[in-house]
Amino acid sequence: MYDGWKIIIGLIIGIGLLIFPLFYNGLKAAKAPEPELTAKAKEAKECIEPKSLMRTQHMKILDRWRNEAVRDANRLYESTSGMRFDKSLQNTCMDCHSNKSKFCDQCHNYMGVVPYCWDCHIAPKENK
Secondary structure (H helix, E strand, O other), X not given: OOOHHHHHHHHHHHHHHHHHHHHHOOOOOOOOOOOOOOHHHHHHOOOOOOHHHHHHHHHHHXXXXXXXXXXXXOOEEEOXXXXXXXXXXXXXXXXXXXOHHHHXXXXXXXXXXXXXXXXXXXOOOOOO
C-alpha cells in the first residue's frame, strides 16, 4: 500500500466537503417563516381545522378534497368542529388566504417544495 497517504488525504478532503455546510451555517437552521394572514382570516380566528393540523396535513387534505370532489362529486367538507365548507381551493382556501406570496410561497420556498396547485388553478391576483 504505497499510495495510502493519497487515500487518507482524499478521505479528509471528502469529509471536509461533506461537513462544510454545517459549519458554514454555524450549525443553525433558518427560522421557519410565519405566514401572513389576511384581515378576513384574522377575523375568522380558525381555519377549516386547527392550525397545527393545517400546517402538517394541508396537502393531504387538499389531495383528498380533489379526489372526492372531482371523482366522487362530494363537494361538502365537515370539519372536526362540525363546520361545513365547500371543497374548493379557489373559493374556500383562497377566500381567506388570498395573499399567495406572503402566505403560501413563504413556507413552500422555505421547505423547498414546488406544489402543483397552480398547474390547474388560477393563481390569485395580489393587491400591491
